[in-house]
Amino acid sequence: xxxxxxxxxxxxxxxxxxxxxxxxxxxxxxxxxxxxxxxxxxxxxxxxxxxxxxxxxxxxxxxxxxxxxxxxxxxxxxxxxxxxxxxxxxxxxxxxxxxxxxxxxxxxxxxxxxxxxxxxxxxxxxxxxxxxxxxxxxxxxxxxxxxxxxxxxxxxxxxxxxxxxxxxxxxxxxxxxxxxxxxxxxxxxxxxxxxxxxxxxxxxxxxxxxxxxxxxxxxxxxxxxxxxxxxxxxxxxxxxxxxxxxxxxxxxxxxxxxxxxxxxxxxxxxxxxxxxxxxxxxxxxxxxxxxxxxxxxxxxxxxxxxxxxxxxxxxxxxxxxxxxxxxxxxxxxxxxxxxxxxxxxxxxxxxxxxxxxxxxxxxxxxxxxxxxxxxxxxxxxxxxxxxxxxxxxxxxxxxxxxxxxxxxxxxxxxxxxxxxxxxxxxxxxxxxxxxxxxxxxxxxxx
Numbered sequence: 001x002x003x004x005x006x007x008x009x010x011x012x013x014x015x016x017x018x019x020x021x022x023x024x025x026x027x028x029x030x031x032x033x034x035x036x037x038x039x040x041x042x043x044x045x046x047x048x049x050x051x052x053x054x055x056x057x058x059x060x061x062x063x064x065x066x067x068x069x070x071x072x073x074x075x076x077x078x079x080x081x082x083x084x085x086x087x088x089x090x091x092x093x094x095x096x097x098x099x100x101x102x103x104x105x106x107x108x109x110x111x112x113x114x115x116x117x118x119x120x121x122x123x124x125x126x127x128x129x130x131x132x133x134x135x136x137x138x139x140x141x142x143x144x145x146x147x148x149x150x151x152x153x154x155x156x157x158x159x160x161x162x163x164x165x166x167x168x169x170x171x172x173x174x175x176x177x178x179x180x181x182x183x184x185x186x187x188x189x190x191x192x193x194x195x196x197x198x199x200x201x202x203x204x205x206x207x208x209x210x211x212x213x214x215x216x217x218x219x220x221x222x223x224x225x226x227x228x229x230x231x232x233x234x235x236x237x238x239x240x241x242x243x244x245x246x247x248x249x250x251x252x253x254x255x256x257x258x259x260x261x262x263x264x265x266x267x268x269x270x271x272x273x274x275x276x277x278x279x280x281x282x283x284x285x286x287x288x289x290x291x292x293x294x295x296x297x298x299x300x301x302x303x304x305x306x307x308x309x310x311x312x313x314x315x316x317x318x319x320x321x322x323x324x325x326x327x328x329x330x331x332x333x334x335x336x337x338x339x340x341x342x343x344x345x346x347x348x349x350x351x352x353x354x355x356x357x358x359x360x361x362x363x364x365x366x367x368x369x370x371x372x373x374x375x376x377x378x379x380x381x382x383x384x385x386x387x388x389x390x391x392x393x394x395x396x397x398x399x400x401x402x403x404x405x406x407x408x409x410x411x412x413x414x415x416x417x418x419x420x421x422x423x424x425x426x427x428x429x430x431x432x433x434x435x436x437x438x439x440x441x442x443x444x445x446x
Contacts, residue, residue: 012118015156022121024049030112031056038099043073045097058098064091126157127192130185137206138196142176152180152196165197169230170266179264181206199229204270207261208235214249221246223275226329230268232318234286234326238275247272273330279304283335286327290316303334310339351376358383361419366411374398375408383419386412 009023031047035058039045042060049056062073064080064087075095080087087093140152140159148163150172161180172178180196181203187193197203205225214220215237224236237246250272251258262270276282280295283304290312296305308316316337317324328335355372361383378397380386386409395405 008118012122023118026118026121027056031058035097035099039097041072042097056098057096060095060097061092062095064089064093123192126194127185127187130157130182130192130194131187134182134184135202135206136182137179137203137210138182139177139179142172142174142178144174152178154194157194159194159196161196161198165195165199167199167230167266169268170198199227201225201227201233204233204235204261204265207264208250211257211260212250212252214239214244214246219244220249221275224330224332226326228322228326230266232269232271232322232326233265234271234273234330236273236275236282236286236330247274271326279331279333282331283327286330287316287323287337290323292316301334302332303336304331306335306337308337308339313337313339354381361415362408362411367408371398371404371408383412383415386416 009020012023013020028047028049031049032045035045035047039058039060042062044061046059047056048059062075062080064077065074066077066089068074068076075093077087077089079095080091080093083095084091084093138154138159140154142150143153143158144151146160148166150161150166152159152161159180159182165183166172178198180198181200183195183197183200185192185194202225204227205222208222209215212220215222219241220237220239222235223238225233227233235250237250239246239249249257258270258272262268271286271288273282273285276285279297283295283306284292287306290308292306292308293312294307296307298305306316315323318326324335324337351373352369354376355369358372358375359367359369375394375397380389380394380397389409391402391405391409394409395402398405
């Protein structure tokens with residue numbers, strides 16, 4: 001038994017870092033539990049252990065009596081004087097009650113109890129060491145899986161990465177080396193538990209602090225992070241020093257710094273944005289590469305309305321809405337992205353103007369505005385086009401309404417003829433007017 005206990009002392013002291021005094025106390029409690037089973041409820045029963053040699057004794061403090069009435073509390077005078085010569089009735093005598101059969105069963109009980117005590121001491125030591133490490137990044141090896149939770153070997157300790165803290169796009173295998181963010185150290189009913197995460201936004205923050213020296217020395221500040229783990233992260237950076245480019249510092253020479261971070265994140269996209277107090281400027285940078293047409297800031301509702309051209313809409317919103325969603329989180333405002341309708345409205349107005357011109361020339365009896373709009377959208381954009389089409393072409397635009405097509409075509413011919421008849425007269429007038437201008441100008445030249 002002594003050699004077993006010595007081996008336990010050496011193992012836990014070297015491998016687990018538990019102090020020998022703590023182990024002696026745990027062993028004392030364990031042996032006392034085993035001794036009570038063998039000796040019984042003796043008065044002031046205790047166990048004395050030599051921590052260097054591993055020897056132990058079971059001692060009880062009994063009261064010397066002329067006549068013993070309670071064998072668990074008292075000792076006869078004859079026995080007391082053998083242990084302590086000169087003992088008198090009422091004296092307290094320390095009696096060695098170590099059982100001769102304090103062997104295999106007692107040793108096994110003691111070992112189990114001591115192991116339990118040592119596990120508790122180990123848990124307490126874990127809590128003491130890690131309670132102030134929340135927010136750090138630690139490295140470890142995947143040891144096992146508990147349902148969907150990942151148990152990570154951190155050396156002397158074990159951490160847990162719950163399923164909610166995993167990155168959905170990452171797969172882990174036993175033996176994989178991974179780094180994780182310490183979210184919290186919880187001292188629960190089952191002892192301390194180290195909660196790890198690879199999906200937490202602050203995991204990216206800490207990676208930038210390790211990789212970018214300007215962030216570590218506070219030359220560059222991280223003003224905000226928004227993340228969808230495994231897919232995309234947006235990080236806003238700022239520097240009070242006008243000589244320092246915060247985005248360039250984070251990207252590094254030829255992108256070396258940000259590449260290291262992206263590699264650690266298993267190729268998750270990282271957008272680095274210059275922080276600005278000017279909200280429109282900041283939103284414009286955050287929504288790149290989309291080109292913004294207009295930004296409306298509604299401060300009371302904490303809402304921003306952004307308009308972009310139709311071809312830029314998918315870029316601004318991003319895949320599954322990630323770009324817009326992360327920009328909203330980064331800014332803390334509701335960002336709404338809409339298609340710019342101004343160009344469409346201008347086009348529609350031009351269509352209506354052209355249609356109204358048709359109605360004015362052909363007359364409302366021959367052509368109504370709704371039909372005229374159909375003709376313009378069908379490709380007949382001015383009156384001259386009627387000279388290049390026939391009634392069948394107009395009928396196709398009007399969904400086969402040949403009667404209306406024939407009527408419109410005839411009215412258009414009449415309108416074109418009237419315009420042609422009036423054109424020479426207007427030309428002559430312009431010519432005489434020009435001549436008159438020249439005659440007036442001649443005397444001035446002279």
